[in-house]
Amino acid sequence: MKRNKKERQSLLIETIQDNPFITDEDLAEKFSVSVQTIRLDRLELSIPELRERIKHVAEKNFEDEVKSLPIDEVIGEMIDIQLDSTAISIFDVKEEHVFKRNKIARGHHLFAQANSLAVAVINDELALTAKANIHFTRSVKQGERVIAKARVISIENDRTKVEVISSVNNECVFKGEFDMFRSHSPEQ
Amino acid sequence: MKRNKKERQSLLIETIQDNPFITDEDLAEKFSVSVQTIRLDRLELSIPELRERIKHVAEKNFEDEVKSLPIDEVIGEMIDIQLDSTAISIFDVKEEHVFKRNKIARGHHLFAQANSLAVAVINDELALTAKANIHFTRSVKQGERVIAKARVISIENDRTKVEVISSVNNECVFKGEFDMFRSHSPEQ
Known part of the structure; x- marks a missing residue:
């Protein structure tokens, strides 16, 4: 219209x-x-x-918002967080993050951004990764900016499922489902 | 007996x-x-x-053996490799690899060791991770030594499945199945 x-x-x-x-x-x-x-x-x-x-x-600082780890342990820059709901971070792929030969970002850096965001989104003092199912859907090159969005999809007792989708220019480059262990079940 | x-x-x-x-x-x-x-x-x-x-x-040096990446891009220390078959690396968990609060190794370091071993074992100039299914089976503490063993379980055209099992003192701490993309199908 x-x-x-x-x-x-x-x-x-x-x-x-x-x-x-x-x-x-x-x-x-x-x-x-x-x-x-x-x-x-x-x-x-x-x-x-x-x-x-x-x-x-x-430029906002989420130091007080994040509970499961100190903010400087989040890989990438946190730009939004709603505990036990959603979180967003950005990660600029630099020379130290790529394979020397082809300038393609190494998988473990994309994984680290997503995994640390999955930890950060948990509203608990302790959050550890139990399982993850991940897809690298297209290669990311040096100089690209990766925006990761985490979304809590279920909370059951001490387990929380978090989905993380990372994209470059709105194109999905990484998708992961993380099974997180937490020390306390949130109050219903 | x-x-x-x-x-x-x-x-x-x-x-x-x-x-x-x-x-x-x-x-x-x-x-x-x-x-x-x-x-x-x-x-x-x-x-x-x-x-x-x-x-x-x-003390052996695998520089000439590994094809898919320079040896210094392998996370951990490579101690054995048979291309397209098996590879082993060790990784000592130090202060910079753990969460400050509880001294538990961060998942992305265990992932990085396993993933880079899955890349290294591929007998090709180009190897990229497409998918991975991973389990963190017990937490690893600062000071522990992680031995990762990669095993190629299938090669089909441009896809290679690699299983990586990492253990500390013979106890499994991480298990992953990696779907690797390679640029050439190996000759049959």
Whole structure:
């Protein structure tokens, strides 16, 4: 459905508030307009581009929010967390994270980002990984930014299942399901 | 079955040649004698203790054997490799590998040891992880030595399945099945 400019811009503000990580491309598709139109809308509304928005969110400090480990033990930069629900982190793939030969990111770094996010999202002093089922869906190259999103999908007694999906430019690069052990069952 | 000392010592030599990583405890059980007896046998036969045997094997350099990555990209120390068949590495868990709070090894380090061994065992210039199914079967503490053994369980076209079992003092701490992508199918 085409909207007039005023309607669209007001919905745009709302949409970006809900999901600061949405790309201009996704917004264009959502509102059936060109990417260029979205850029102009953002300029008029003084909404910074995605990269800047991410940086801004990243300046928040989640030290007090995370319970299961000190924030500096999270691999990547935590940019959002709702305990026992969702968490997001970003990880910039640098020279030290790739195979020398082909500049492809080594699996254990993507795993470390996802796994530490799965630990961090748990609302408990102790969280350990019991099992994981992971897929590397496309290779990540040096210089790319990986956004990992963790979502708690079930909590049963001392076990919590966390799904983590990591993407680069909105394309899924890693998917994992983590079975986490926690020391306390949350109150129902 | 109890054997006389001569028989036992000759079998002992054979057993240790087959598996240099077998512990005195396992040998004692195997031959239905005390650990003390095994130690005395080793002394008489001048067979060094397990720790020394591992060190000795570790002095070999596998630079020329490994094809899929430079040896210094293997996490842990490679101590044996038969391309497209089996590989073994050891990894000493130090302060930088554990959670500060409880000194338990972080999952991604055990994963990194196993995953890089699964890459190294592949007889190809290019090997990438597609999927993995992993279990952390007991926590590993700072100061412990993890021995990972990789075994190729199937090769089909550009896919190779590798099983990795990591243990501390012969007790399984990590088990993983890795689906590896390779650039060439090996000749049949």
